[in-house]
Amino acid sequence: MSVSEPGEGSRAVELLELTAHERRQHLIRVATEIFPAVGADGLTLDRVATASGAPVSLVRTCFPTADALLSAGLAEALDELGERLLPFLNLPPSDAARRSVLEYVRWAEERRDAFRCVASAGSRHGIGDLVAAVRAQTVRLIVGELHHPQVDQAPAALRIAVTGWLSFASAAILARAELGAPDLETLADQLVVALAGAIRAAGDEEGAERVAASGPAAS
Amino acid sequence: MSVSEPGEGSRAVELLELTAHERRQHLIRVATEIFPAVGADGLTLDRVATASGAPVSLVRTCFPTADALLSAGLAEALDELGERLLPFLNLPPSDAARRSVLEYVRWAEERRDAFRCVASAGSRHGIGDLVAAVRAQTVRLIVGELHHPQVDQAPAALRIAVTGWLSFASAAILARAELGAPDLETLADQLVVALAGAIRAAGDEEGAERVAASGPAAS
Numbered sequence: 001m002s003v004s005e006p007g008e009g010s011r012a013v014e015l016l017e018l019t020a021h022e023r024r025q026h027l028i029r030v031a032t033e034i035f036p037a038v039g040a041d042g043l044t045l046d047r048v049a050t051a052s053g054a055p056v057s058l059v060r061t062c063f064p065t066a067d068a069l070l071s072a073g074l075a076e077a078l079d080e081l082g083e084r085l086l087p088f089l090n091l092p093p094s095d096a097a098r099r100s101v102l103e104y105v106r107w108a109e110e111r112r113d114a115f116r117c118v119a120s121a122g123s124r125h126g127i128g129d130l131v132a133a134v135r136a137q138t139v140r141l142i143v144g145e146l147h148h149p150q151v152d153q154a155p156a157a158l159r160i161a162v163t164g165w166l167s168f169a170s171a172a173i174l175a176r177a178e179l180g181a182p183d184l185e186t187l188a189d190q191l192v193v194a195l196a197g198a199i200r201a202a203g204d205e206e207g208a209e210r211v212a213a214s215g216p217a218a219s
Numbered sequence: 220m221s222v223s224e225p226g227e228g229s230r231a232v233e234l235l236e237l238t239a240h241e242r243r244q245h246l247i248r249v250a251t252e253i254f255p256a257v258g259a260d261g262l263t264l265d266r267v268a269t270a271s272g273a274p275v276s277l278v279r280t281c282f283p284t285a286d287a288l289l290s291a292g293l294a295e296a297l298d299e300l301g302e303r304l305l306p307f308l309n310l311p312p313s314d315a316a317r318r319s320v321l322e323y324v325r326w327a328e329e330r331r332d333a334f335r336c337v338a339s340a341g342s343r344h345g346i347g348d349l350v351a352a353v354r355a356q357t358v359r360l361i362v363g364e365l366h367h368p369q370v371d372q373a374p375a376a377l378r379i380a381v382t383g384w385l386s387f388a389s390a391a392i393l394a395r396a397e398l399g400a401p402d403l404e405t406l407a408d409q410l411v412v413a414l415a416g417a418i419r420a421a422g423d424e425e426g427a428e429r430v431a432a433s434g435p436a437a438s
Contacts, residue, residue: 194416
């Protein structure tokens with residue numbers, strides 16, 4: 001902590017001056033900041049309180065549990081992703097694929113901590129459910145674009161391909177962050193071509209063609 | 220518990236009659252049995268003790284912590300996988316791909332609990348490291364088969380493709396188990412073709428051809 005930073009007391013006062021909504025946003029930001037160091041299992045209200053310079057009792061008035069805080073932060077990040085993808089949903093499938101994948105890759109880069117949390121949220125209760133719901137919704141959306149409006153009636157192989165590809169994309173984004181290459185546009189192109197390949201491997205040649213036919217990712 | 224089952228006392232005695240190695244194997248088996256119900260985070264020595272009918276003090280002589288027990292069980296399952304894949308490593312790459320993927324899919328089906336643990340092991344300390352090491356080793360192996368003996372010198376896009384595909388395969392296997400279709404041979408074929416597609420998407424046309432050239436999975 002640098003000497004010019006305010007002490008804990010003044011930061012608690014600052015927190016009290018915020019509206020309830022602003023206070024929650026602030027705590028989500030603090031939790032996001034310490035998340036890389038502590039991990040999902042290490043995120044506790046005590047740690048968030050310490051990092052924010054506020055007493056844990058004040059933190060608890062905003063979020064009753066660390067899971068509630070984590071879920072709220074994740075829901076906020078996923079809402080932002082949804083809003084960023086919305087403009088692409090009415091495009092023809094080929095454009096929609098490439099543009100929305102690029103936007104997803106950019107979101108994952110900008111909200112890296114939230115993304116890591118989504119990608120690793122396996123066991124922690126509440127978050128796992130939230131992530132599973134968003135994944136199921138995304139599978140429904142992609143399978144719908146491939147002319148299967150009822151996901152339950154789509155071929156099992158296609159559902160498996162799209163479900164698998166979502167995990168492929170997560171792992172690829174994390175691997176790219178670690179390797180530092182290629183750039184986000186190139187990665188997005190690679191992911192779209194891999195999606196086409198996965199759909200082809202599921203026996204849906206026409207769907208694969210439609211996805212692969214999308215032009216180079218718009219920047 | 221059915222009335223014909225022995226009481227806790229007699230099971231503790233039974234455990235004491237085993238060798239140290241057998242006792243550890245027995246506890247790993249018990250932990251594997253309760254794993255689907257309790258999850259990685261819910262697996263504690265107390266729960267394993269209750270399920271095995273032995274006092275926790277006896278369990279603790281075998282494994283000091285639940286993480287140690289979980290890691291030992293996982294290591295055992297992964298060792299078994301390694302042994303099952305060994306015979307395919309000296310085959311030409313095309314055969315190796317299809318046969319080892321099929322064997323992996325079969326292992327995942329037979330050791331479903333261990334596989335779920337591997338697939339979901341994100342946060343829990345010790346297990347996450349073990350799974351990450353096995354994944355890194357598998358990436359090295361596959362990238363090596365694609366004429367890049369030094370994984371550090373392989374193109375980033377290819378490393379990303381193979382890393383992503385491992386997650387694809389995990390998610391696909393879990394999705395297949397949930398959907399109940401297709402059969403394991405068909406899934407293995409789909410995974411191999413998807414791997415070829417992912418390698419092609421990474422710009423390695425020749426590597427993709429070699430993987431895709433493999434014949435139908437041997438049963």
